[in-house]
Amino acid sequence: MSESDVARASAGGPPPALAARGITKRFPGGVVANEHVDLEVLPGEVHALLGENGAGKSTLSNCFTGLYRPDEGTILVDGEPVAFHSPRDAIEAGIGMVHQHFRLVESFTVAENIALGEHGPVRRRADAARVRELGERYGLGVDPNARIWQLSVGQQQRVEIIKALSREARILILDEPTAVLTPHEAEALFEVLRRMTAEGRSVIFISHKLDEVRAVADRVTVLRDGRSEGTRPLAGAESRELARLMVGRDVSLTAEAPTRATAPTDEVVLALRGVRATGEHGQESLAGIDLEVRAHEVVGVCGVSGNGQRELAEVVAGMRPPTSGTVEIAGTRLAKADPRAAQRAGLAHVPEDRMHTGLSPSLPIEDNLALTAHRRPPLSTGPFLRRRRIRERAVALMADYDVRAPGPTTPTRVLSGGNVQKVLLAREFSSDPKVLVAASPTRGLDVGAIEAVRSLLVDAAERGVGVLLLSEDLDEILSLSDRIAVIYEGSILAVVDRADADVEELGLLMGGDRSHLADGAA
Amino acid sequence: MGLRLERRVDRPRWLTVAVPLASVAVALFVGGVVIALSGNDAVDTYARILERGFTSRGAFTATLTAATPLLFTGLAAAAAFRMGVFNIGGEGQLIVGAIGASGAAIALGDSASGPVLIVAMVVAGAAAGAAWAGIAAVLRAYLGTNEIITTLMLNYLAINLATYLVFGSTSAWRELTGTGLMFPQGKKIPDAARWPGIDFGNFTVGLGFFLGTAIAIGLFVLFRATRYGFSVRVIGDEPRAARYAGMRTRRTILSLLALSGAVAGIGGASDVGGTRYLLDPKALGQAGYGYAGIVVAALARLNPLAVVGVSILMGGLANAGRALQGPDFPAGLVGTLQGLLLVCTLAGELFARYRVRRTAPTPATPGAAA
């Protein structure tokens, strides 16, 4: 099928700007990230790579940019086979990439970042002029002398695009570019991409979001489990069909709310009043948060990444001292930032950075499952640990939560993302909490694990836990929450019941646009 | 073409034996080349080290004596390194331990009985070592000052302090009668304060070595089976996870560094009570016990029980070095061999952690050559 696609596409006209033939890439441990993937990107098109997390999209693009070398297969640029031995080769072949995690030197200026990797003497004035000129041409205005850490995420993304354009990239690969953008910023990005394709450049747009692929792309190739599910023009392709290809089974496109047997009670288990806090660079990141979570309730906090979600979770968990305001967990007011006091009061916390904050990666699973519970009987007696009980408890929890691992002594860092999250949830739930703070609990997990984690969150609420769910995934928020709070620049702009929630409106609020709230909808 | 490294998911048991053995073999080979290059017979040199370090008459007793300070500094380094706190100050902590212990013994004088004197020396040595390490610990815990450089600077300050007490002043540590009037030297501790040894027929084991072994067992239990040891492991592996779990990172750094300093300080007490019977700044400065202790700890992979065995090996090497020193066995050879063992063991770890794969040649594609 894909063979004939290829044949048709290359029958007449110019050769594809970039093509992959039978690309296979394996990783240690027998993981096959790409298996005989074919792809053709025509000059002047936006070509979407659609697939779930772990479908092999990033691996494929890293093969295009010379970061990985494929184990099998050929890459062709303008119909000529190429072998990239380093990122430099790919850059010289006209391939540019905007990574999901930006590849920028934070302490450098914009112009210095643009100048990286080039040859000859440094011409600082010329570099700055180039930034301005490209910015004007594509609508990517950014101050060439600003340092990267001073820029917003959206501006940093512009720098990445300018960087690629200044190397005369004819093929630009964007990896999940909208994940960090507001809907408005995303629209501006699409406009930039249209200007680029109008000049005959090609864009590979990597995404797992159907609607935005529809908004920007000309053709789409679906990847699933490292294999290509074929390429088709978006005009005429049905969303349901694409979703089926992506997931491998029929899915409903509307987020379905799991049925709940219990309803929120009046008992407030988590209360934040006027909480202010500063972020890593000393900037104010929480600007007076008032929020309540009740027993049996899931409160979802949605917002574009970097608007204070992390600080909010840390303040509640006692890991970051509020500069003013109070946090109360199940009626206990936290006197100072102390994670242990928060835990004693009944808090469980699934942090955003699971592997390095939630867990101690080199320690065996059994020790990570014992973390915090190791302080009390039955896992310890006085200063001494009860090693056998730690082992028994670990074995039981691993069975209950379906943690797939060779054994309880396996170092936690070798586990897959889904199993890591299960270890973390198993531990946090086993402390019998009253409040659970979960930050991006399903990010980066595969479909099966996402479902497992979501049902665990719902179970917790059923048992009476108040859940504070922080997520950038609006669908997840919509499907799980009883109430939804929108956070923007450290403030809660609105709290709405799920029944009243309107996606459009939430999107506008996430971008800081509260004009339509003038009537006092909040 | 080329080689590629793959992280091992699990480590086969045979590797944990084979890799260190191979590392030692490589170190001995490279050491042999170094010896040969300086015009000596490598095999003969190794044979003599073995003989003078272990097999000849009285060698093992001397080896255990040489091993004792390394046992203490090795344990001190292992304890701190386990938490990722790089206490390079075993040297200085041992020296102030010696100052404290000799001071205690001299102060109590002939009035006290042997056991009282010995206990006082151990306590004073431990306290002095803990206090000395405590300086770096407080700076690290409260001001974030890098402990590597502060503990190191404290080594130089400790040796200067000891030198001052014996050579630069008329302190209680200095012998002010007899030959001491002409040549500055340390004051002898009372005879009753000398640490006893137990005779096993062929060799004698000093009290210091027993004490060190007991501390090794204690540390093993501490790290393996207590809540404190659990915290140390988490803080050492991932400080963010420790903070998340509400562990008292600052308190643990303070206590562990103090513990580490105390162990090294007892090493100083053992040196005074079991070997020299006085404060000898010159000998302590040249011995480099602290640095050798880091080698011991690293070779023992920070396992306190393994430190006991490795310290005997290193002690044998040091003992043989001292006995053999001469034109065909230059000073520095023992240190070089220790360094080579360390470097080769560290490099060898790669093969235990990673699998080396030969990468398949880039698939020959029709147009690739063009």
Add this chain to the structure above:
Amino acid sequence: MIALATVLAQAGDGASSALPVASNGSGVNSNLLIVIFASAIFYGTPLLLAALGEMLTERSGVLNLGLEGTMLMGAVAGCWASIHGTGPGWLVVIEALLAAMVVGGLTAALHAVLVLTFRVEQIVSGLAITILAGAAGLSSYLANSLELSKGPVPHRLEAIDVGGLSDLPVAGPLLFDHNALTYASWVLVGALWWYLFRSRRGLHLRAVGESPATADAMGISVARTRYAHTIAGGALAGLGGAFYPLAIIPLWSDGITGGRGWIALALVIFGFWRPELILVGAYLFGAFSSLGLTLQARNVEVSAQLLDSLPYLMTIVVLVFVSSGWARRRLGAPAALGTSYEREER
């Protein structure tokens, strides 16, 4: 290098005092402050060279705690070459400096191999290098095998009176009465500043030290950059080490650098990874190193041990200050310092 050679040509190989501060000056130039400043520059030079080397290494993201051992290896090489070199005196001195650079570079190369190829933790590897090469290790073994301590170092770095200006009041002893290596170190400070902040390679070097993943994506080889600057840093440290037998202590003794490698390490932090600030710091520590000798020469009664302790005490005080929150926010430790970089697989 040619300029260096002609300057050295005038050096000769006389056996006059190694100290440039011998009290032969008169009037204002024998003023205690002037003497202390001048000797601060003299004693600060090896610290400056070693710290500049370490700065280069750390700018690439590699921490080399083996600096002390590297300096000692350079010292052995320099000492040996001074005894066994051939040619006129000035040439032998150049040979000695080159030998020190080569051996210092090789010692650092071992560190580079361990941390970059064998992925040993940087702190542990650096300590291993210092134990291997240090005062009780290879440097001592080599010095004893090669019998370096049999007699004084024959060809040494001598103070060069540039254009007869050394008698100028104040400026003379401070600026015009030093040996060639000290003059070269001044040039080096400027050159390294330009390299770091104005050249393309310097830009790439800083990028590797700040964000290796970014540098890698931009086609800059992280491993090559780190290897090159670790080795270059070791060469400079070797040069600094050779300054001891060739200029300060003209007879070999084990551990001749006396722990100055560690002070040089602290200096890099003190100098916020900037050559010009490292120069200031090196001379400050040089002043502390020389204070004892200077005061003794003037018959001022101070405890030798106390004076000897000053540089170490000073290092601790400075480190405490530099690691305070206030300074930390303003100083720019390379963000990736001490971390290894592997292209993430998966």
